[in-house]
Every structure is written in C-alpha cells, then in structure tokens.
Amino acid sequence: MSDDLTSKSFFHLHLVSDSTGETLNAVAKAAVAQFEMVHPIEHIYALVRGPRQLDRVLRQIEASPGIVMFTMVSDKLRRELETRCRELQVPCIAVLDPVMQVLGAYLGTERTEKPGSQHTLDAEYFARIDALNYTIAHDDGQNLDNLEEADIVLVGVSRTSKTPTCMYLAHRGVKAANYPLVPEIPVPHQIEQLSSPLVVGLIASPERLLQIRKQRLLSLKEDAETNYVDLDQIRAEVTAARRLYARHGWPIIDVSRRSIEETAASILNLYTESKAPAV
Incomplete structure (x- = not known):
C-alpha cells in the first residue's frame, strides 16, 4: 500500500x-x-x-x-x-x-x-434523451450536415475533453456536437459557416496535452514515437487552433486544469450569455 x-x-x-x-x-x-x-x-x-x-x-x-x-x-x-x-x-x-x-x-x-x-417522465426528461441521442450521433465530427440544429459545438485538438464535455452537456438537455482539429486537414465549411449554435474553442497547454496523450498511448499499449506526442508538433497544433478561434471570434476555454464539470459550467455560462437579449 x-x-x-x-x-x-x-x-x-x-x-x-x-x-x-x-x-x-x-x-x-x-x-x-x-x-x-x-x-x-x-x-x-x-x-x-x-x-x-x-x-x-x-x-x-x-x-x-x-x-x-x-x-x-x-x-x-x-x-x-x-x-x-x-x-x-x-x-x-x-x-x-x-x-x-x-x-x-x-x-x-x-x-x-x-x-x-x-425524475418524472416530463417534457424536460424527454428533452434530455433527445439531446443525448443528438450528441452521440454528432460526436467526433460525425454528421456535419445538420450541425445547425446543435445548441453548442465544441472544437479542439485531440485530448481536450470534447466528447466527455459534450456528454455532460447532453445530460443537462443541451444538444452538443464536437469536431476534432487534425493537423494538415482543413476545417470543413460546415464548421466555419455555423451561425445558429454557439461554437466554443477548447485548448490546453502543450505540456498538459503531451502528458495526456502519452497516457492515452500507454493505455492502448502503443509505444511508437509519433508526431502525436511530439511537443513541438503539439505547440503548433495549439497555435493553429488559437488562430482559427480568433479568426471566427469563437470564445476560448483553457481546459488544462479544469474538470469536465467546470468546463461545462463555463460553456453553459457562455451559452446563456449568447442567448440573452441585447440591451
């Protein structure tokens, strides 16, 4: 012990x-x-x-x-x-x-x-089930053609907790989709042209991403050295992501030291603000 x-x-x-x-x-x-x-x-x-x-x-x-x-x-x-x-x-x-x-x-x-x-089977309950079904169907860049139906779309490089955050949001009745940013693969027009959903960019420090990615490879029993766990490559990915977010004016959340619950709470605050009537 x-x-x-x-x-x-x-x-x-x-x-x-x-x-x-x-x-x-x-x-x-x-x-x-x-x-x-x-x-x-x-x-x-x-x-x-x-x-x-x-x-x-x-x-x-x-x-x-x-x-x-x-x-x-x-x-x-x-x-x-x-x-x-x-x-x-x-x-x-x-x-x-x-x-x-x-x-x-x-x-x-x-x-x-x-x-x-x-836990009564009311309209709110069925809205959560609907949100869960939507989120599962739109995980990891799937079904891009109807993303306008989402409430929130999360964008981020690998291992920024996009999927678990979306699932947490879905349990709150929010239709959440996510798209992974992959080096040298252009962001599809369906993402760049979104107008109805709130799009949030997730980032983390390169050092934190390196640590998480190495743990991920270990869990998969993969020990080959790849760009996926190259610190310079990860820094380039984070820089490119920041530029993308800035170009579109998407809000950014750094998940380096945040729990899923804290990240989701920040996203929900942004969502509430985006839906508030202009004064």
Whole structure:
C-alpha cells in the first residue's frame, strides 16, 4: 500500500435514498472533497421505500457504524432511521431538509411525499434523451450536415475533453456536437459557416496535452514515437487552433486544469450569455 493511502483516515459513509441517489451522492462527494486526508468507504442504498429495505440498511449501519446521510420523504421511514441512528450513536443527516424548510416557508406550501419526483417522465426528461441521442450521433465530427440544429459545438485538438464535455452537456438537455482539429486537414465549411449554435474553442497547454496523450498511448499499449506526442508538433497544433478561434471570434476555454464539470459550467455560462437579449 502506498504512503498516500496509509496516511489517509478512512470512515464509513452510509448514503440512503428513496430515489436513484444521484443527488445524495453528489452532495456527499462535494462535502467530503473539502476535507483533506480522509477517504469515505461508501455504502450506497437506493430506492429505499419500505420497511424491509430500511431493515437491510439498518443492519449494514449497525455492522459498520459511520456517518449516515439520507434523502427520504416518508416521515415514517425517516423517523425510524433517525431513531435507530441515535441508539447506535452515529450521526444522521437529512441533507435536503434545510433547503426544503426554506422553500416551504417562502412559498407558503407543504412538500409532497413523492420519492424521486425530480425524475418524472416530463417534457424536460424527454428533452434530455433527445439531446443525448443528438450528441452521440454528432460526436467526433460525425454528421456535419445538420450541425445547425446543435445548441453548442465544441472544437479542439485531440485530448481536450470534447466528447466527455459534450456528454455532460447532453445530460443537462443541451444538444452538443464536437469536431476534432487534425493537423494538415482543413476545417470543413460546415464548421466555419455555423451561425445558429454557439461554437466554443477548447485548448490546453502543450505540456498538459503531451502528458495526456502519452497516457492515452500507454493505455492502448502503443509505444511508437509519433508526431502525436511530439511537443513541438503539439505547440503548433495549439497555435493553429488559437488562430482559427480568433479568426471566427469563437470564445476560448483553457481546459488544462479544469474538470469536465467546470468546463461545462463555463460553456453553459457562455451559452446563456449568447442567448440573452441585447440591451
């Protein structure tokens, strides 16, 4: 075991949800990330909507005591979970309660006991599915002839996270396509003449791209020296990309030290601004 792992403090973290658990998992990860040198051993329980399922959860908590975080709307199940956690002397946190209380007080209405209501099969849900289908069909320069239907088109050299960023955007209901810039291959007119979608140019530092590309080749068990991992060639690619973006006035995002989520958030901000009415 590495020194990094042995120096970390491990603890059990029980995540209990009556829905898919996505919201709870995201909150837990965001919170734990603020504490260095700790590592949670996660126990994830989704779709806990009845006594039998909760009994299984409680047995696991008793066997591996630790922090309990939950999102459940059933008052009966909540009370049973909180009561048992007090008996076991483990912390039990209802992560959405403060938000729900403020919303209820402000709106002057009571919440409904409806698990997973954010996953209702409504128009927004089907819009996300439509966006995902579009994004998959327009990944890596495919189907250029109907790119005007996209909301956002990402352009960038190899390994600037175009595909995962597009998939993240699609999960937010955004039709996102991407086109890879390849040395000595002209950018097609379908890209250069786009008028409806927001086109965003992605770049990264040559040194960062070199590191990522080398890791990519290693994962493919390729060890031949090529221009793909030549630093001077990569610098030339980045310079050419910057010139292309400047010529068209496309906004640029440097992804060198950004996560996919941070890149997507910046792109969505640009998209919102591009759709705002001129003052």
